[in-house]
Amino acid sequence: MLGFKLEMPRREESLQGKTRPIYLDMQATTPVDPRVLDAMLPYMTDQYGNPHSRTHAYGWEAEKAVEDARKHIADLIGADPKDIVFTSGATESNNMALKGVAHFHKERKRHIITTQTEHKCVLDSCRKLQEEGFDVTYLPVQHNGVIRLDELEAAIRPDTAIVSIMAVNNETGVIQPIKEIGDIVRQHRGVYFHTDAAQAAGKIPIDVNEMNVDLMSLSGHKLYGPKGIGACYVRRRPRVRLEPIINGGGQERGLRSGTLATPLVVGMGEAARICKQEMTRDHTWIKHLSDMLVTKINARVEHVVRNGDPNGYPGCVNLSFAYVEGESLLMALKDVALSSGSACTSASLEPSYVLRALGAAEDMAHSSLRFGMGRFTTEAEIDFVVEKIVSVVQRLRDMSPLWEMVQEGIDISTIDWAQH
Amino acid sequence: MATPPTREAFLHLYSSTLRASRAFSSYNFRNYFLRRTRNVFREVQGETNPAKLSAFYNKQVEELAVLKRSAIVNQLYGGWRLVVEKDPPPTKLLERADS
Helix, strand or coil: CCCCCCCCCCCCCCCCCCEECEECECCCCCCCCHHHHHHHHHHHCCCCCCCCCCCCHHHHHHHHHHHHHHHHHHHHHCCCHHHEEEECCHHHHHHHHHHHHHHHCCCCCCEEEEECCCCHHHHHHHHHHHHCCCEEEEECECCCCCECHHHHHHHCCCCEEEEECCCECCCCCCECCHHHHHHHHHHCCCCEEEEECCCCCCCCCCCCCCCCCCEEEEEHHHCCCCCCCEEEEECCCCCCCCCCCECCCCCHHHCECCCCCHHHHHHHHHHHHHHHHHHHHHHHHHHHHHHHHHHHHHHHCCCEEEECCCCCCCCEEEEEECCCCHHHHHHHCCCEECECCCHHHCCCCCCCHHHHHCCCCHHHHHCEEEEECCCCCCHHHHHHHHHHHHHHHHHHHHHCHHHHHHHHCCCHHHCCCCCC | CCCCCCHHHHHHHHHHHHHHHHCCCCHHHHHHHHHHHHHHHHHCCCCCCHHHHHHHHHHHHHHHHHHHHHHHHHHHCCCCEECCCCCCCCCCCCCCCCC
């Protein structure tokens, strides 16, 4: 059939027993579902037309694929397909929503409300807008990571342009009460509600009409789709006016010009369709794995604190191990791909600002691990990780002088550490 | 409405889907598709409505085609084992029956 003998690849060092680590970092990115890849490949091989070409079959079939993908994504969040704008990722969607709305309404509206636990792209956009002269209120969160609705209500002013609160936090898995926040914002005419649903879409049920959301950011690679694609839901009734940040030929309702990457768009659409189909099954499985992980670790290791709401999204478990240093814990767990905090803050040595906003002590924030479980994680992987964590934490604690002092009953907080 | 597919047809489809799922070279995908196939076919066991049975059968036939192609692509680019896998690494080249 092929004309040549097909060899299965022999990857380098696989015969010597080189193994790959277990992946437990689903909040950083998710593997591309094989069914999504299968939907994308035709548009990377034979059907390579530009969806904006109006005059030939290559363009028409690409356009049809893009519109089908738009429908799938709209169905996932309960929106109309015409409301979806494709972007290059949730970061671009967040920038577009915040800066676009702020700049369009800059004559009369000068205030923005967000929280202290938002994603870096939202916080950085707000900082940039602050430099341009806008006022930004960063709402504090309670110890479990949820904002207080009365504080939000009090913070809304007559010149508030937009309220931006993420649905599911990427570091702690806390689910914010989006429906209640939407109800509060709806009572104030002229204030838009934006939510960064990158971690939430496809995992918990979201409906933009039920939750009164005006703008929503979605990310392809958090939904088991490809990287480099995202979407922004921009409500048309009542119309949300925003200034585009990328100008050009007027594609995507003029809000985001540029040729759409058909394979990526098709991939994200297929990923959204599969997520909608599998949502309950995936949620039951992930809850099962998460409960298994937390109970097994708590049964064998003491002084473990769970950061964030225990009723948050079960696929994101953020645990702090007292008297153990986070980086050394990560380095000792070399067969497990884990993260301590979010990928975008892992380059710096500072503890995560999200954990600091939750009120975690400095040393606990340093020794936190984020376990991200997904559709493809297995029970055997969780068992392996639990065994590893238990042995590594025990070994590191045995080496720690602070642990010795705690075992003897000394209260660490009463010690006066003298410099010398 | 035409008669729904026979029990033998369902069983044949089930075993074909399991065989395609077992063909994945990636540990995570292989286990996921095996578990999913078992759950999906178990859910339809008590179903008696012929229209629903036919619709389910046709949908699973389409999904089987997708799964076969995905297994081929996964095999082409696979090769490394995960730490958790108990299978030994490949010691010789595999031969396809139709090459």
